[in-house]
Amino acid sequence: MRILAIGGTGNVGGNVVSELLKRGAAVRVLARKEPEASKAQAGVDVAIGDLLDPVSVEKAMDGVDKLFLLNAVVTDELTQALIAYGIAKRVGLKHITYLSVFKVDQFRDVPHFASKLAVEGALHEFGMPYTILRPAYYIQNDLGLRDALTKAGVYPMPLGTAGIAAADVRDIAEVAAISLTEEGHEGQTYDIVAPTPISGPGNAALWSKLLGKEIKYTGHDFDQWERGMRARMPSWSAYDLRMMFQGYFERGFASTETEVVRLTKLLGRTPHSYEDFATETAEAWKS
Numbered sequence: 001m002r003i004l005a006i007g008g009t010g011n012v013g014g015n016v017v018s019e020l021l022k023r024g025a026a027v028r029v030l031a032r033k034e035p036e037a038s039k040a041q042a043g044v045d046v047a048i049g050d051l052l053d054p055v056s057v058e059k060a061m062d063g064v065d066k067l068f069l070l071n072a073v074v075t076d077e078l079t080q081a082l083i084a085y086g087i088a089k090r091v092g093l094k095h096i097t098y099l100s101v102f103k104v105d106q107f108r109d110v111p112h113f114a115s116k117l118a119v120e121g122a123l124h125e126f127g128m129p130y131t132i133l134r135p136a137y138y139i140q141n142d143l144g145l146r147d148a149l150t151k152a153g154v155y156p157m158p159l160g161t162a163g164i165a166a167a168d169v170r171d172i173a174e175v176a177a178i179s180l181t182e183e184g185h186e187g188q189t190y191d192i193v194a195p196t197p198i199s200g201p202g203n204a205a206l207w208s209k210l211l212g213k214e215i216k217y218t219g220h221d222f223d224q225w226e227r228g229m230r231a232r233m234p235s236w237s238a239y240d241l242r243m244m245f246q247g248y249f250e251r252g253f254a255s256t257e258t259e260v261v262r263l264t265k266l267l268g269r270t271p272h273s274y275e276d277f278a279t280e281t282a283e284a285w286k287s
């Protein structure tokens with residue numbers, strides 16, 4: 001069986017490719033340019049193409065049975081996703097596993113959630129066999145906080161105090177591979193959540209303990225946070241993320257025990273926790 005992984009050169013997709021290879025699938029990735037040697041995985045076929053070029057997408061699907069679809073957060077995310085979906089359907093692929101987001105239907109004012117909700121709508125409407133993955137806030141986002149934590153001594157993500165659901169990318173990848181290589185996942189929507197929630201003050205306290213220094217949570221002033229992010233990313237993207245964090249703060253983004261139990265059953269083990277990740281990461285940074 002050959003699977004095309006769109007987004008297969010990225011953070012989650014790279015892990016999905018590894019999990020598919022472990023299960024003996026033949027894998028092709030779609031990439032806009034030849035992946036760097038450090039990111040290339042042995043035995044993986046690379047189709048050079050772009051989601052905004054439907055001809056290249058159709059070519060990448062030649063000889064493919066199933067599709068993993070992950071879209072980058074870009075202003076034309078919905079167009080990119082529907083091009084991939086529409087061509088997959090037209091050429092008769094047998095299954096699509098689509099990466100959406102946890103509680104997608106409760107954050108319709110967040111542009112990248114709204115795109116994913118529209119894609120989920122198409123999956124429900126147009127009849128191609130699908131599995132939807134709805135991961136929570138990626139635990140591995142915080143790999144990017146090394147300088148903030150170890151130098152500035154701050155935990156800068158405005159996660160609020162109530163506790164939000166997180167998800168480890170390794171768990172996401174494993175569920176994706178299970179859905180694409182085993183029977184019985186058609187029409188399913190899987191929430192992917194860690195066993196315990198995370199919060200701004202909670203993460204600051206955890207990193208303080210692990211790094212042996214005081215880490216302060218910088219709080220959740222969303223105007224200030226968005227202004228700061230404009231220096232690091234396009235302003236539309238800073239706006240989109242601000243709306244997401246403010247939505248988490250105002251409406252909640254917590255998981256339930258039922259969701260954790262269902263994922264544990266699917267994985268056949270406990271999902272990874274933020275604490276495990278932070279412990280491993282702090283050790284790696286120290287060495």
Ligand SMILES: NC(=O)c1ccc[n+]([C@@H]2O[C@H](COP(=O)([O-])OP(=O)(O)OC[C@H]3O[C@@H](n4cnc5c(N)ncnc54)[C@H](OP(=O)(O)O)[C@@H]3O)[C@@H](O)[C@H]2O)c1
Binds near residue numbers: 006008032100
């Ligand atoms: N971060 C979170 O907490 C979180 C939580 C839940 C859901 N999500 C969702 O996860 C997704 C991001 O996942 P990630 O972190 O794995 O992303 P990533 O590492 O940024 O990877 C993006 C992938 O998209 C591909 N890509 C981008 N533009 C493309 C185009 N025009 N045509 C073809 N391929 C294109 C890239 O391929 P090349 O660059 O190699 O061409 C790369 O493989 C988003 O949809 C986001 O909403 C994120």
